[in-house]
Amino acid sequence: MTIKKNRAFLKWAGGKYGLIDAITAQLPEGKKLIEPFVGAGSVFLNTDYSQYLLNDINPDLINLYKILQLQSKQYIADSASLFVPENNNADCYYDLRQKFNLSTDIYERAVIFLYLNRFGYNGLCRYNQKGIFNVPFGRYLAPYFPHKELEYFAEKAQHVTFTCLPFEKVFTRARAGSVIYCDPPYAPISKTAFFNSYASNGFSLEKQSILANLANKTGFERNIPVLISNHDTELTRKLYQGAVLTELQVSRFISQKSDARKKVGELLALYLR
Structure with missing residues (x-):
């Protein structure tokens, strides 16, 4: 029997939809799932x-989720109003992107965020060092409005606490019965492949090391299972010593050129006493 998988309403670089079966096979049972990323x-x-x-x-992502959790009908209606043919051009996109970057209104930013995600290039979420969203126009024929996906997320979100914290603080909230799944910005495959600008502060190699040490202590000293996804590299294998490693081959779709969409090695590192 095939179990229907649920898609996220956002397009996302490095999204885990294609790895759900592999990840859920490794996740232990528990009362609460904690995702720092x-x-x-x-x-x-x-x-x-x-x-x-x-x-x-x-914060744009978490504010959107909180709004969808509490005001789903209004948010879906307002977001849908931007998904019209007259908004599917570069001039409109850059006008709305500028409006987003200048706005301090959380609700307005949340509505425009979904538009930028679906009309922007390859679903990227990228900010410069000043916190300015800078993804270019995507030039798609008819961007999809994820109505059903938004409704499903809103329904399931009734059982969620959303936070916008450094990952280190999230680990301190884990208790007996918790399971932690970490999908951090990935360690680079090469020196030229360091894409980590999902938020304006990036994710350094030092943070990769801090995360691995936290996972080790949490899994083995606190007896709270931790599963981490990352690229399969010499660095990550060194960082994840002591964890049970599962090797995967995954297609990456950041590039629009088909010959650049090659399979890359990934690891699932499970810290479980």
């Missing part, structure tokens, strides 16, 4: 824990 939420949407703590360092 929730991203688009594919793992959340395809698991069945009784409680969730979903965190991300990107």
Whole structure:
């Protein structure tokens, strides 16, 4: 029997929809799933824990999720109003992008964020060092409005606590019965492949090391299981010594050129006493 998988309403670089089966096979049972790097939420949407703590360092993302959790009908209607043919051109896109960057209104930013995600290039979420969203226009024929996906997320979000904290603080909230899944910005495959600008502060190699040490202590000293996804590199294998490693081959779709969409090695590192 094939179980229907649920897609996230956001397009997301490095999203985990294609790896759901592999990830859920490794996730232990528990009462609460904690995700310090929730991203688009594919793992959340395809698991069945009784409680969730979903965190991300990107405040635009978490504010959108909180609004959808509390005002789903209004948010969906307002977001849908931007998904019209007359808004599918570069001039309109850059006008709305500028409006987003200048706005301090959380609700307005949340509505425009979904538009930028679906009309922008390859679903990227990227900010410069000043916190300015700078993804270019995507030039798609007819961007999809994810009405059903938004409704499903809003329904499931009733069992979620959303936070916008550094990942280190999220680990301190784990208790007996918790399971932690980490999908951090990936370690670079090469020196020229360091894409980590989901939020304006990036994710350094030092933070990769801090995360691995936290996972080790949490899994083995506190007896709270931790599963981490990352690229399969010499660095990550060194960082994740002591964890049970599962190797995967995954297609990456950042480039629009088909010959640049090659399979890359990934690791699932499970810290479980």
